[in-house]
Amino acid sequence: MAQQRRVHLSTQRPTSTVCVLGTELSLDVCGSAPKDAVAFHVQGTPGVKLYVVHETQSIKLPSSVSRWPLAAGTEVLLAMDALSKDVGDEKVRISYFGEAGGVPVGRAMLYLTCVDVSLDADTSRSGAVSRTLLDKATWTWGADGHGAILLVNCDRDDPKAETLDNRDTAVLSYADLKDMSQMVLRTRGPRTIFAGHRLLLHVDFSDADKVGVFYGGSECPTPGFGRDRRPELSGFEHNACSRADSIALEEYKHVLGGSKLVYAVKPSRHQEESVFYVEGLAFPDVGFSGLVAFHVTLLESPEKGLLETPIFTDTVVFRVAPWIMTPNTAAPLEVFVCSVDDNEDFVAAVGAVAEKAKCPLTICPLPENRQDRWIQDEVEFGYVQAPHKTFPVVFDSPRDRGLKDFPIKSILGPDFGYVARQAPEGASSLDSFGNLEVSPPVTVQGKEYPLGRILIGSSFPRFGGRRMAKAVKDFLVAQQVQAPVELFSDWLHVGHVDEFLSFVPAPDRKGFRLLLASPSACYQLLKEKQEEGFGEAAMFEGLQDVPKPTINEILANEALRKFNNYVQSCISWNRDILKRALGLSEQDILDIPQLFQGDVATGAGAFFPDMVNMLVLGRHLGIPKPFGPLAGGQCCLEERVRALLEPLGLTCTFIDDYFSYHVLSGEVHCGTNVRRKPFAFKWWHALP
Secondary structure: OOOEEEEEOOOOOOEEEEEEOOOEEEEEOOOOOOOOOOEEEEEEOOOOEEEEEOOOOOOEEEOOOOOEEOOOOOEEEEEOOOOOOOOOOEEEEEEEEOOOOOOOOEEEEEEEEEEEEEEEOOOOOOOOEEOOOOOOOOOOOOOOOOOEEEOEOOOOOOOOOOOOHHHOOOOOOHHHHHOOEEEEEEEEOOHHHHHOEEEEEEEOHHHHHHEEEEEOOOOEOOOOOOOOOOOOOOOOEEOOHHHHOOOOHHHOEEEEEOOEOEEEEOOOOOOOEEEEEEEEOOOOEOOEOOEEEEEEEEEEOOOOOOOOEEEEEEEEEEEEOOOEEOOOOOOEEEEEEEOOOOOHHHHHHHHHHHHHOOOOEEEEOHHHHOOOOOHHHHEEEEEEEEOOEEEEEEEEOOOOOOOOOHHHHHHOEOOEEEEEOOOOOOOOHHHOHHHEEEOOOEEEOOEEEOOOOEEEEEOOOOOOOOOOOHHHHHHHHHOOOOOOEEEEOOOEOOOOHHHOEEEEEOOOOOOEEEEEEEHHHHHHHHHHHHHHHHOOOEOOOOOOOOOOOEHHHHHHOHHHHHHHHHHHHHHHHHHHHHHHHHOOOHHHEEEEEOOEEEEOOOEEEEOOOOOOOOEEEOOEEEEEOOOOOEEOOEEHHHHHHHHHHHHHOOEEEEEOOOOOOHHHOOOOOOOEEEEEOOOOOOHHHOOO
16 A cells, blocks of 8 residues: 555645655645535646545545535545656646535645655565565565565674674775665655755664664766656666775765664765665564664655654665574585694594595684683584675684684684674583584474574473573574574583484485484494304403493493483483474484493483584594494494494594593584585575
């Protein structure tokens, strides 16, 4: 429905007003009628379309009928579909008649100027701003949805800058502009009309701290102003980044956001389009849905000394792009590992797997990691995406140990963003990001999760149980597109989901397998080897100063078996949650032999290197070397894992992390991190 405005007329003097293209004016014919008038006739110049709405029929009728009775509720509607060449060049005259009906008893004259005012953004999500018939004031999900998208400008394009690009109110590089979304204000019509009216660009008070808007002044000269041209309702496309380079950086002023709620736009004689650059300051979170509305309002001043009144408003709504995680099954782009005093062999082994996978290796040196080797726990790599731009964003956990400064000092940079959340109540081990994983895409009872589902570990509701910090969990939930699932991980001493699960790519079924640590599978394997005559084969051969229990001793250890029965019940609980939440069947799950040790009070830890805690680089896997009993010259644990994974086309490389990571309560996955290729699927096509 067209935006409509009521206009009051007078028989004492002519009235002048502006009609904005695409809107309707409702003329108050009854309010201006002389006392003895009973009928009226309305007439307009060729550029005006007139309709009469009569109370008895309640439908629009052509105004060609000569006279209409002045019944209560009668109104005249008018619209214009061509821009005015001059101010007041179109007219409407209303003649009032008394009972005699001959000579009019009064006349009201309205002078009209048709202008075009529109605020546009990339609502069609094509990568360029276009004029559209879509409802710009709404935002809808799905492949057929519409609505503009905004990136949180959380990278640092200027290496000399001291902070994130969106923490200042300046444009310091042209690359910075390219992270922003464009918003185009289009003003057409006689330029003198805009001298007597004001155009205000404004943002709601509740949104002002979520966005920043920059304007470079007269940017897009277009010839032919004031000429009578019909608007192109679809197809004016605008990509001003190439033009933006011609404007000096200091010309870009911060005009909206923060304490700036309103900006008065001054359309110049030589400018039909004003291009604004919009940056996001905040990700969706508690109290912020991610939606931000911008408005342009045309004001007119009826007489000197009186307050201006709004006569037209156009609105465009943006959604701030969510932070998105990538699963193990996504193609690797960069592997990260820390170099500390005692892990040279581990770094070399990880580098060898990365080389096989043709994936670059980035080593965080000792001065930057300060003896903190747990790079998986410090950060999670994800990305943000809009139709015009995609870039990676590192999520910094609240754990803040030796690697505390590494993300912001060494990862944040040009086209590499940064986001963090704190834990004011105090961070627990469950706030480390080994406790933050994401599944591959799944469909659950007909509901699609094309970007997978986030998996976080938590506790049963019991006294003293650890949970992920509320600020972190709220942030993950608010992103909407990867609906988080809570698992039970507090039974572990460290408490991370990556201690009992992983995902690997597969050529069949859903495109992946879920790997779960399994004490039951381990006991079954050891029993088989015992029956095959390998009962005296020992664990941890080749490791100095490490006890070497035999298969017979492990199977006879009732305390160990009892504890692992408890562990198995915890993992089985999670198995059921994962099957329901991810829509999995038993054929989608592989049980990886694993034993745990510990007690219920202090929590469980891996009895031997935890093989599900692996590095996944495409079809190349870096798996903790379990040092299992040798049967026929082969480690029976390695042999079983190869038998499970190699038929999927995966290559298993077993990495010795025993002294450098395992004895410190972590494994290969804990000591590495991977930046991966973003999903091909566009998040705005999802239906959360």
